[in-house]
Amino acid sequence: xxxxxxxxxxxxxxxxxxxxxxxxxxxxxxxxxxxxxxxxxxxxxxxxxxxxxxxxxxxxxxxxxxxxxxxxxxxxxxxxxxxxxxxxxxxxxxxxxxxxxxxxxxxxxxxxxxxxxxxxxxxxxxxxxxxxxxxxxxxxxxxxxxxxxxxxxxxxxxxxxxxxxxxxxxxxxxxxxxxxxxxxxxxxxxxxxxxxxxxxxxxxxxxxxxxxxxxxxxxxxxxxxxxxxxxxxxxxxxxxxxxxxxxxxxxxxxxxxxxxxxxxxxxxxxxxxxxxxxxxxxxxxxxxxxxxxxxxxxxxxxxxxxxxxxxxxxxxxxxxxxxxxxxxxxxxxxxxxxxxxxxxxxxxxxxxxxxxxxxxxxxxxxxxxxxxxxxxxxxxxxxxxxxxxxxxxxxxxxxxxxxxxxxxxxxxxxxxxxxxxxxxxxxxxxxxxxxxxx
Amino acid sequence: xxxxxxxxxxxxxxxxxxxxxxxxxxxxxxxxxxxxxxxxxxxxxxxxxxxxxxxxxxxxxxxxxxxxxxxxxxxxxxxxxxxxxxxxxxxxxxxxxxxxxxxxxxxxxxxxxxxxxxxxxxxxxxxxxxxxxxxxxxxxxxxxxxxxxxxxxxxxxxxxxxxxxxxxxxxxxxxxxxxxxxxxxxxxxxxxxxxxxxxxxxxxxxxxxxxxxxxxxxxxxxxxxxxxxxxxxxxxxxxxxxxxxxxxxxxxxxxxxxxxxxxxxxxxxxxxxxxxxxxxxxxxxxxxxxxxxxxxxxxxxxxxxxxxxxxxxxxxxxxxxxxxxxxxxxxxxxxxxxxxxxxxxxxxxxxxxxxxxxxxxxxxxxxxxxxxxxxxxxxxxxxxxxxxxxxxxxxxxxxxxxxxxxxxxxxxxxxxxxxxxxxxxxxxxxxxxxxxxx
Numbered sequence: 015x016x017x018x019x020x021x022x023x024x025x026x027x028x029x030x031x032x033x034x035x036x037x038x039x040x041x042x043x044x045x046x047x048x049x050x051x052x053x054x055x056x057x058x059x060x061x062x063x064x065x066x067x068x069x070x071x072x073x074x075x076x077x078x079x080x081x082x083x084x085x086x087x088x089x090x091x092x093x094x095x096x097x098x099x100x101x102x103x104x105x106x107x108x109x110x111x112x113x114x115x116x117x118x119x120x121x122x123x124x125x126x127x128x129x130x131x132x133x134x135x136x137x138x139x140x141x142x143x144x145x146x147x148x149x150x151x152x153x154x155x156x157x158x159x160x161x162x163x164x165x166x167x168x169x170x171x172x173x174x175x176x177x178x179x180x181x182x183x184x185x186x187x188x189x190x191x192x193x194x195x196x197x198x199x200x201x202x203x204x205x206x207x208x209x210x211x212x213x214x215x216x217x218x219x220x221x222x223x224x225x226x227x228x229x230x231x232x233x234x235x236x237x238x239x240x241x242x243x244x245x246x247x248x249x250x251x252x253x254x255x256x257x258x259x260x261x262x263x264x265x266x267x268x269x270x271x272x273x274x275x276x277x278x279x280x281x282x283x284x285x286x287x288x289x290x291x292x293x294x295x296x297x298x299x300x301x302x303x304x305x306x307x308x309x310x311x312x313x314x315x316x317x318x319x320x321x322x323x324x325x326x327x328x329x330x331x332x333x334x335x336x337x338x339x340x341x342x343x344x345x346x347x348x349x350x351x352x353x354x355x356x357x358x359x360x361x362x363x364x365x366x367x368x369x370x371x372x373x374x375x376x377x378x379x380x381x382x383x384x385x386x387x388x389x390x391x392x393x394x395x396x397x398x399x400x401x402x403x404x405x406x407x408x409x410x411x412x413x414x415x416x417x418x419x420x421x422x423x424x425x426x427x428x429x430x431x432x433x434x435x436x437x438x439x440x441x442x443x444x445x446x447x448x449x450x451x452x
Numbered sequence: 453x454x455x456x457x458x459x460x461x462x463x464x465x466x467x468x469x470x471x472x473x474x475x476x477x478x479x480x481x482x483x484x485x486x487x488x489x490x491x492x493x494x495x496x497x498x499x500x501x502x503x504x505x506x507x508x509x510x511x512x513x514x515x516x517x518x519x520x521x522x523x524x525x526x527x528x529x530x531x532x533x534x535x536x537x538x539x540x541x542x543x544x545x546x547x548x549x550x551x552x553x554x555x556x557x558x559x560x561x562x563x564x565x566x567x568x569x570x571x572x573x574x575x576x577x578x579x580x581x582x583x584x585x586x587x588x589x590x591x592x593x594x595x596x597x598x599x600x601x602x603x604x605x606x607x608x609x610x611x612x613x614x615x616x617x618x619x620x621x622x623x624x625x626x627x628x629x630x631x632x633x634x635x636x637x638x639x640x641x642x643x644x645x646x647x648x649x650x651x652x653x654x655x656x657x658x659x660x661x662x663x664x665x666x667x668x669x670x671x672x673x674x675x676x677x678x679x680x681x682x683x684x685x686x687x688x689x690x691x692x693x694x695x696x697x698x699x700x701x702x703x704x705x706x707x708x709x710x711x712x713x714x715x716x717x718x719x720x721x722x723x724x725x726x727x728x729x730x731x732x733x734x735x736x737x738x739x740x741x742x743x744x745x746x747x748x749x750x751x752x753x754x755x756x757x758x759x760x761x762x763x764x765x766x767x768x769x770x771x772x773x774x775x776x777x778x779x780x781x782x783x784x785x786x787x788x789x790x791x792x793x794x795x796x797x798x799x800x801x802x803x804x805x806x807x808x809x810x811x812x813x814x815x816x817x818x819x820x821x822x823x824x825x826x827x828x829x830x831x832x833x834x835x836x837x838x839x840x841x842x843x844x845x846x847x848x849x850x851x852x853x854x855x856x857x858x859x860x861x862x863x864x865x866x867x868x869x870x871x872x873x874x875x876x877x878x879x880x881x882x883x884x885x886x887x888x889x890x
Contacts, residue, residue, distance in 0.1 A: 073513045083863065430518060
């Protein structure tokens with residue numbers, strides 16, 4: 015069993031190396047605690063740029079950063095690759111793939127995963143994009159389907175391979191639609207002279223009447239405008255009924271033949287087993303008090319996407335964005351120290367820095383408080399904010415070079431199928447490509 | 453069936469997008485032929501830097517380059533991802549995963565794969581490193597075994613996870629040994645404070661009495677010297693008897709407990725089925741005449757690692773290096789044009805530009821004809837030669853930045869386990885890490 019070892023200080027276990035988890039660990043540096051972080055992966059992912067990994071604009075490694083390297087100079091920090099199977103609040107223990115762990119304080123920072131709202135068929139056939147392996151699968155699927163399209167002779171045969179349907183018009187869907195539209199407009203016929211640009215279609219679908227739901231009306235309208243000008247079919251007020259891997263069907267009867275459905279229509283928290291059922295609310299989030307403490311469990315905190323700070327001022331919690339996780343992580347670190355020292359805790363207060371979303375190579379929309387603007391300048395801001403937020407000097411430089419490259423020359427990025435994506439459910443006869451990996 | 457389509461020009465089919473295949477295609481630009489290239493992957497790999505992908509110094513994408521992108525402006529070029537299952541020289545057809553292909557001229561440029569010399573047990577448990585997926589598997593295995601070692605308590609338990617045995621002291625083995633030694637010397641305890649540097653061992657084994665066999669005595673001696681100074685155990689005149697996934701045993705009775713055996717002790721040509729048996733010689737190479745033509749098959753050529761140009765001057769063929777493949781590719785392209793135009797062909801003449809191998813972060817050995825030198829200046833030459841040879845401006849810049857980063861700061865590179873490597877044969881109880889991918 016892993017316990018507090020080197021010292022007599024209490025052990026703070028953090029589950030998850032996302033934006034929130036990192037801040038907690040950082041905030042506990044040089045404090046009278048030991049920190050043990052667990053994650054399924056040995057890296058932190060800069061999720062806002064996942065869509066660029068999916069479209070091959072960036073390598074996976076440049077938006078990920080080694081957790082061990084990040085904390086290599088923090089003496090009270092340990093890391094383990096592990097998955098948490100269960101939590102026992104009474105005995106203060108975790109059951110994990112690397113054995114039992116006894117914590118003194120626990121921070122659940124497990125983030126969120128794709129929500130298919132219980133539709134098993136869609137879950138089976140649509141592509142999620144919430145992790146690096148998922149983004150890579152999507153990249154390979156897109157490229158494989160372009161390769162397949164080349165092998166087919168008629169437009170009708172090619173159609174399902176060249177129709178891309180993105181469900182969910184939040185920032186992920188909008189950014190991905192822009193990137194795919196640019197792939198169509200500027201790369202497709204260079205790489206695949208056999209194909210016709212007009213035959214590739216990008217559909218962005220949402221059941222709401224606007225794209226970028228939580229943004230200002232002005233940003234939403236302009237984003238839609240940018241997308242339409244780039245040739246994206248924006249289908250609003252449209253609800254998906256079914257998708258069987260071949261045809262996506264909407265509630266109004268419309269159908270689209272496609273082998274590329276990307277699902278970013280919702281998220282839900284990832285909750286370890288053993289969290290009191292009573293504290294789990296809509297969207298699979300853990301309800302907490304104003305200091306991110308889980309109801310009825312004095313030494314368990316939840317932060318970020320998996321948490322909902324429910325107070326009078328925030329009856330629905332906060333939005334599921336990086337800034338909330340970061341700010342909650344900082345606050346929880348401070349409050350754990352306060353508790354240990356017997357000092358009063360300070361409630362979490364969210365400072366909304368605003369929202370940004372990019373559309374294509376050189377346009378973005380920005381809602382920064384009362385200041386709202388769209389276009390090239392917003393894109394510069396978007397670029398700057400993302401570069402400074404990215405972990406690691408090397409990553410910053412490499413991403414910057416890639417962006418400069420893409421800006422000068424549309425034909426940037428790496429469109430390599432490194433690991434073939436095999437969807438178990440697609441009929442074998444549709445797969446012409448070699449199956450070997452080596 | 454794929455045939456010559458757009459024109460009445462003869463169809464030249466090239467199997468393989470390695471160094472040789474690319475040169476053939478390039479040499480046929482604007483010539484009265486159609487070119488169809490086939491490869492299992494949609495990218496060319498710069499194999500000399502594979503070992504840096506394996507050790508996490510470089511991302512896979514920066515040593516690979518899209519075949520389609522590379523030839524996007526060559527009008528007479530087509531590409532297909534395909535695997536060749538069979539060749540029928542009589543009917544001039546290929547049987548492939550994308551259907552039949554009728555060629556007029558065929559260039560076999562399929563390269564080589566790891567040669568385990570028939571030892572199935574070693575093949576099952578040792579790691580090869582001849583492709584990007586294999587290099588990534590190796591990277592993940594190394595990192596996973598370091599993570600496993602952290603979970604174990606005694607030095608004895610940790611030993612097999614921290615012993616690295618590289619079999620084959622050619623350039624691959626030497627360069628990998630240098631890189632692993634630097635990982636041990638400069639990174640290990642930063643990333644894994646739980647581990648002891650002295651407990652990680654790197655063994656470089658060869659059955660010959662020297663490292664870098666085909667290099668000059670001076671280069672071999674100096675390379676060994678560099679390795680020993682970096683803490684590599686160089687074991688020469690040593691033949692592997694068996695490896696069962698846990699213990700590697702040598703013919704002299706010595707054993708080493710290790711879960712990390714990397715096999716670069718030999719290569720063999722990858723020959724499509726249907727090549728006349730009579731023309732296949734030692735090392736699974738296709739014997740050709742002086743213009744790289746396969747004996748008895750007038751319109752089939754073989755180049756690079758899979759070929760052996762057997763003439764009086766070269767009774768054993770040429771060494772299996774990139775320069776041979778490149779020069780043969782250029783010559784074959786010229787000769788195909790000569791044949792079509794009814795002109796006399798020109799025999800292949802190898803111009804040996806010399807050999808380079810790097811050891812660690814800032815040392816190399818160089819045999820450039822009569823000029824032989826070793827050390828820092830050789831490393832500068834090595835770096836320059838590899839950068840200019842690398843395809844793609846973006847790749848050059850990104851690799852250069854990575855190298856500068858590693859030079860300034862040993863702790864460079866990305867040590868992320870993006871796709872968990874699962875060896876079917878390792879007992880399940882030894883694997884503590886989570887099995888999920890997403």
